Amino acid sequence: MISNKMKNLVATSSTIRAMFEEGKRLSAIYGEENVFDYSLGNPNVEPPENIKIAINQILNKESANLIHGYMNNSGYEDVRTKIAKFINKKYNTNISHNNIVMTCGAAGGLNILLKTLLNPGDEVIVFAPFFGEYRNYVNNFDGELVVVPPDITTFEPNLQALTDKISSKTKAVIINSPNNPTGVVYSEKVMQDLAKILSEKEKELGTSIYLISDEPYREIVYDNVKVPYILKYYKNSFIGYSYSKSLSLPGERIGYIVANTDMDYFEDIMSSLNVANRILGFVNAPSLFQRVIAECLEAEVDVSIYQRNRDVLYDHLTAIGFSCIKPQGAFYLFPRTPIADDIKFCEEAKQFNLLLVPGSAFGCPGHIRLSYCISYEKIQNSLPAFEKLAKLYEVK
Amino acid sequence: MISNKMKNLVATSSTIRAMFEEGKRLSAIYGEENVFDYSLGNPNVEPPENIKIAINQILNKESANLIHGYMNNSGYEDVRTKIAKFINKKYNTNISHNNIVMTCGAAGGLNILLKTLLNPGDEVIVFAPFFGEYRNYVNNFDGELVVVPPDITTFEPNLQALTDKISSKTKAVIINSPNNPTGVVYSEKVMQDLAKILSEKEKELGTSIYLISDEPYREIVYDNVKVPYILKYYKNSFIGYSYSKSLSLPGERIGYIVANTDMDYFEDIMSSLNVANRILGFVNAPSLFQRVIAECLEAEVDVSIYQRNRDVLYDHLTAIGFSCIKPQGAFYLFPRTPIADDIKFCEEAKQFNLLLVPGSAFGCPGHIRLSYCISYEKIQNSLPAFEKLAKLYEVK
Numbered sequence: 143m144i145s146n147k148m149k150n151l152v153a154t155s156s157t158i159r160a161m162f163e164e165g166k167r168l169s170a171i172y173g174e175e176n177v178f179d180y181s182l183g184n185p186n187v188e189p190p191e192n193i194k195i196a197i198n199q200i201l202n203k204e205s206a207n208l209i210h211g212y213m214n215n216s217g218y219e220d221v222r223t224k225i226a227k228f229i230n231k232k233y234n235t236n237i238s239h240n241n242i243v244m245t246c247g248a249a250g251g252l253n254i255l256l257k258t259l260l261n262p263g264d265e266v267i268v269f270a271p272f273f274g275e276y277r278n279y280v281n282n283f284d285g286e287l288v289v290v291p292p293d294i295t296t297f298e299p300n301l302q303a304l305t306d307k308i309s310s311k312t313k314a315v316i317i318n319s320p321n322n323p324t325g326v327v328y329s330e331k332v333m334q335d336l337a338k339i340l341s342e343k344e345k346e347l348g349t350s351i352y353l354i355s356d357e358p359y360r361e362i363v364y365d366n367v368k369v370p371y372i373l374k375y376y377k378n379s380f381i382g383y384s385y386s387k388s389l390s391l392p393g394e395r396i397g398y399i400v401a402n403t404d405m406d407y408f409e410d411i412m413s414s415l416n417v418a419n420r421i422l423g424f425v426n427a428p429s430l431f432q433r434v435i436a437e438c439l440e441a442e443v444d445v446s447i448y449q450r451n452r453d454v455l456y457d458h459l460t461a462i463g464f465s466c467i468k469p470q471g472a473f474y475l476f477p478r479t480p481i482a483d484d485i486k487f488c489e490e491a492k493q494f495n496l497l498l499v500p501g502s503a504f505g506c507p508g509h510i511r512l513s514y515c516i517s518y519e520k521i522q523n524s525l526p527a528f529e530k531l532a533k534l535y536e537v538k
Numbered sequence: 539m540i541s542n543k544m545k546n547l548v549a550t551s552s553t554i555r556a557m558f559e560e561g562k563r564l565s566a567i568y569g570e571e572n573v574f575d576y577s578l579g580n581p582n583v584e585p586p587e588n589i590k591i592a593i594n595q596i597l598n599k600e601s602a603n604l605i606h607g608y609m610n611n612s613g614y615e616d617v618r619t620k621i622a623k624f625i626n627k628k629y630n631t632n633i634s635h636n637n638i639v640m641t642c643g644a645a646g647g648l649n650i651l652l653k654t655l656l657n658p659g660d661e662v663i664v665f666a667p668f669f670g671e672y673r674n675y676v677n678n679f680d681g682e683l684v685v686v687p688p689d690i691t692t693f694e695p696n697l698q699a700l701t702d703k704i705s706s707k708t709k710a711v712i713i714n715s716p717n718n719p720t721g722v723v724y725s726e727k728v729m730q731d732l733a734k735i736l737s738e739k740e741k742e743l744g745t746s747i748y749l750i751s752d753e754p755y756r757e758i759v760y761d762n763v764k765v766p767y768i769l770k771y772y773k774n775s776f777i778g779y780s781y782s783k784s785l786s787l788p789g790e791r792i793g794y795i796v797a798n799t800d801m802d803y804f805e806d807i808m809s810s811l812n813v814a815n816r817i818l819g820f821v822n823a824p825s826l827f828q829r830v831i832a833e834c835l836e837a838e839v840d841v842s843i844y845q846r847n848r849d850v851l852y853d854h855l856t857a858i859g860f861s862c863i864k865p866q867g868a869f870y871l872f873p874r875t876p877i878a879d880d881i882k883f884c885e886e887a888k889q890f891n892l893l894l895v896p897g898s899a900f901g902c903p904g905h906i907r908l909s910y911c912i913s914y915e916k917i918q919n920s921l922p923a924f925e926k927l928a929k930l931y932e933v934k
Binding site for chain 1: 679787
């Protein structure tokens with residue numbers, strides 16, 4: 143028999159698989175081009191050409207044992223140095239390779255971080271709506287997830303509600319901006335206020351409260367919006383970064399954790415991240431891709447492709463009566479559902495071959511998430527389906 | 539403050555780091571070529587040329603979004619199918635892609651497996667000497683490691699002692715052949731006897747006892763020795779495979795778990811491995827290297843290089859009086875120490891610039907591990923140092 147923890151998770155995951163199977167079933171009936179799958183966050187924009195060039199150069203220039211070999215569990219020192227310099231230049235920080243641990247994507251990074259921080263029963267605060275995996279990551283280390291209810295007018299962190307949730311058990315707060323599922327970019331003002339609240343609570347409680355900023359979507363932003371760099375606002379802060387979306391490399395599992403030098407217990411934490419990377423079985427971030435991204439720090443995917451998708455979908459949905467905040471980042475829209483039951487709404491949408499994810503999966507019922515990292519053509523073709531869906535509920 | 543679990547681990551890991559720093563210190567004084575570091579299991583034999591060819595072909599032939607994109611958390615279905623066919627042909631089994639989950643090396647594989655199997659307090663049995671990380675992997679999921687004492691004449695699993703250790707709490711048994719640290723390949727007879735004991739105990743206790751064979755060294759064997767394929771001997775068995783050593787790709791984190799179809803709770807277990815891969819933060823085994831190894835299933839590193847190292851080192855050490863079983867696989871020797879205190883012995887060895895790992899780290903004091911995956915030249919140059927060390931204890 144599988145473990146008790148996994149029993150529940152396997153049951154949940156079969157819902158996701160059911161959605162996937164439904165997509166395949168609909169495709170078989172109506173043709174793949176007539177099924178509008180807005181459920182997956184799999185980047186459709188091509189990785190930059192630099193990736194291929196970098197791989198070839200590395201294979202031709204460096205020794206195979208170096209490229210594919212073991213290194214320090216925290217990653218190649220020269221790669222971490224290059225990343226640190228890049229960050230320093232871009233964000234006017236003052237970090238070195240010692241602040242960085244290369245990780246198997248942001249997911250691997252968050253896990254080694256929570257392994258490092260959490261004793262059983264410690265609390266981790268998230269702001270609804272939030273990426274559902276945070277619940278599992280915290281549960282991996284027997285922490286308790288504490289959910290701050292959403293502010294559904296702005297979808298910025300609800301700071302008033304946060305204050306009441308912080309206790310002596312609070313070990314960490316996770317934020318995610320640009321946000322999955324709303325696409326909202328948290329403003330500098332909110333980051334400053336958040337930092338102030340956490341600092342004051344640390345003083346009041348005599349504890350360290352670590353702020354973890356999960357940033358796989360940092361580079362996927364529109365309208366010249368700036369994403370505040372959290373290390374500059376709060377002492378006890380980490381960033382979990384990933385190249386999954388910024389370079390369209392989600393399958394390669396490459397990212398890093400960066401930590402503020404002056405945080406509480408910095409040395410212990412960095413040592414622990416190194417060991418956690420090893421003992422959780424990551425051992426190290428994949429070696430070739432550590433070297434690849436070091437050669438591609440300035441590279442970017444073509445964000446205008448996502449922006450065009452956002453614009454057509456946002457404009458159309460709001461025109462036909464859906465209420466939705468205009469996202470300035472990531473590749474998600476998070477419209478309100480015309481009925482309170484978002485799960486029922488997603489079921490109904492299937493009759494128009496629309497595959498959507500209920501907001502409940504993100505701790506925010508009454509909404510749906512649309513991943514618009516699909517082709518522009520498919521989005522255009524899906525617009526009539528949304529019209530039919532809207533009509534069903536007389537959204538207007 | 540870091541978590542209680544990590545506190546102890548960070549303390550232990552600083553011992554390993556101290557060894558590494560000692561190596562650097564000695565190198566600075568005596569020159570790198572005069573320091574004989576037998577402490578690391580980092581393959582020095584080059585990956586086969588096919589790896590580079592396969593990478594180039596894949597980059598030129600397939601779409602970048604497929605190569606570097608997300609796939610099922612268990613891995614690409616076509617890759618798993620190719621591996622299953624390869625296994626079926628080589629070992630006369632009858633498995634499909636459904637029996638396989640691609641993992642971030644064997645370390646990632648063992649972790650998702652233990653996450654799947656263990657409730658807190660469940661026991662996992664290992665045979666001393668054993669790879670020290672098993673203790674950490676089991677501890678990650680609050681299991682209890684139960685150590686069967688070594689049989690230091692053969693270094694095969696001590697089956698008599700095993701019988702007494704099995705209880706209703708026994709969830710799994712881990713074996714590792716070719717073995718780290720002894721290099722011993724477990725015989726077919728021992729595998730048959732082991733399977734018999736486990737089956738009988740399952741019947742007696744009314745439980746399922748899963749056998750996990752950790753096999754990163756399967757292809758690193760000498761003298762035409764055969765490594766029994768455990769799926770054929772025991773129903774409830776898994777193999778954790780890795781390409782780290784067989785193709786010299788340890789940094790790339792690529793391997794798989796294969797499970798017997800007729801095992802207890804097969805469907806639940808495979809679903810759970812899939813979900814565990816996701817929620818522990820691996821998400822999936824690195825995508826490009828899944829496709830690469832699928833093109834290199836017949837490829838091999840040049841094992842004769844390791845064999846030459848084994849022969850010169852084994853012959854010399856036994857000639858000067860060390861007692862050591864002749865290993866038939868992996869790239870380790872595990873000689874007895876002339877004094878009971880193996881840690882003290884390793885300390886003493888440093889005066890001759892020899893870096894060795896005490897057997898205590900593998901649950902088997904009174905021995906040392908030598909990783910001979912270093913250059914032949916360095917091994918030859920180190921022989922006088924071993925002579926001086928032997929003389930110190932008048933080994934002869």
